[in-house]
Amino acid sequence: MEKHDVLVIGGGPAAITIAKNMQAKRDIGIIRPEDHSMIYCAMPYVIENLLPYEKTLKKDEIVTETGAALIRDTAVEVDFDNKVVKTLNGDKYTYNELVIAVGASPILPPINGIELENVSTFKSEKDLKKILDIVDSGLESAAVVGAGAIGIELAQAFNERGIETNLIDMMPTVLPNMLDSEMSKEAEAELKDLGINLYLDNKVVELKGEDKVEEVILGSGEAVKADLVIFSVGMKANLDFLTDTDLKLGRDGILVDDQLQTNIEDVYALGDCVQFESGITGDVISGKLATNAVPMGRILANNLLGDNRSYKGFYNGTATKVGDYYVGGSGLTEKKAAEDYDIVSGYAEFTTAFPIMPFSKKVKMKVIVNRENREVLGGQVVSGEPVTDKIDKITMAVQYGIKVDDLLGFSYSSQPYQSFYPAHNLLVKSAEEIVKKLEG
Ligand SMILES: Cc1cc2nc3c(=O)[nH]c(=O)nc-3n(C[C@H](O)[C@H](O)[C@H](O)COP(=O)(O)OP(=O)(O)OC[C@H]3O[C@@H](n4cnc5c(N)ncnc54)[C@H](O)[C@@H]3O)c2cc1C
DSSP states (O other): OOEEEEEOOOOSSHHHHHHHHHSSSSOOEEOOOOEEEEOOOGHHHHHHHHHOOGGGEOOTTTHHTTTEEEEEEOEEEEEEETTTTTTTSSSSSEEEEEEEEEOOEEOOOOBBBBTTTTTSSSSSSHHHHHHHHHHHHOOOEEEOOOOOSSHHHHHHHHHHHTTEEEOOOSSSSTTTTTSGGGGGGHHHHHHHHTTOEEEEEEOEEEEEEEEEEEEEEEEEEEEEEESEEESOOEEEEGGGEEEESSEEETTOOOOOOTTBSSTTTEEEOOGGGEEBTTTTTTTTTTOHHHHHHHHHHHHHHHHTTTTOOOOOOBBEEEEEEETTTEEEEOOOOHHHHHSSSSSEEEEEEEEETTSSTTTOOOOEEEHHHHHHHHEEEEEEEESSSOOOHHHHHHHHHTTTOOOOOHHOOOOOOOOOTHHHHHHHOOHHHHHHHHHHHHOO
């Protein structure tokens, strides 16, 4: 039986971050089923033909050069009492401390026709290869179900390849977890301008076809032609091999404390396979993002080396690109925040460079504040230029309890190519509007 001081199950960003941050200061073994770890975020751009498929595959050296042992296998059983992990190949591994980082898989809804050929999810190397083959063989029409960031990126990729593309969501607006409805208008208009057919406020009730899928039937009764249907409607933690154990599981994943420790001694879990709370409300929320898995990995790796750090919760800063626009959001949307707080929102609209510069583009921001304690709860940005730096500033305000009054005096930078005039700033302007409303 092979023994590792720290045994990690999983090969995604969570597991890789553990290996990178521990740098073999302890003996680490990583059990990973796939041929390659992948850059999932880049998969839509392979379909679009912007990137060759190989660019999304991470090299094994990313793990092995840290000194960790990479074990190509799948964990099928864990005996927590005897500290033994059994694998699909019939091997057994023992450990002093176990880290579970098995991620999550996309959900397929239980509707008629879901078993038809050319109905797929979009996460693994296998999914990507299958979809690429279908697209390359001359696909005419596709439907993407779920207008979140992944669905929107994938729909644009199909459209770019000349495929008649339909994007379907049961919510009335696109990117419903990222943007409030009035901030989603540009994204929606852009998708329509690109020629993507939008079916919002509409549920998929059935798929029809002989062997292969041919039509998506909507709750409205409409039949949408689609030779390929991709569901991007949510993820479920990969916990089947752990359900008959003493490990405590919640509806969204393994239960862990703020040091990512499970209910079983010497067993930790992180990334997409755990259930965790919002850093704002303390409620359990979904946070299945690499930008949550990696910081969790950093904290856990340092704790496994003797530190005492804790994870504060999900803030869920996210962004995507829709046509010529970049959009993003962080913290709570106004709609979500209004469920728990008395809120006030403020807006600002400027340009990405000095307006006199020939290439300046529009940029707008929305900031949402808790009326009671005046702290920032969230915000959104729509821009002609990338938004992640602006989204990260909003996250910083939310995460560190910055009050709207503090933003009034926020010290910013300005330069003709890169910002609006020194005369103003998006965060300051949004804060001014909020303070006026609070005091008016
Ligand atoms: C198309 C797409 C685009 C995305 N874009 C973004 C983005 O722009 N920004 C962002 O922050 N996030 C994005 N995400 C989400 C991000 O990829 C995930 O949050 C992240 O991969 C989670 O990391 P993880 O290590 O927890 O889990 P995963 O990456 O899912 O890795 C889990 C690993 O565990 C392995 N495993 C599962 N079961 C077992 C077992 N029994 N034994 C051994 N190993 C097992 C899996 O095979 C896999 O290697 C995107 C996801 C997709 C699919």
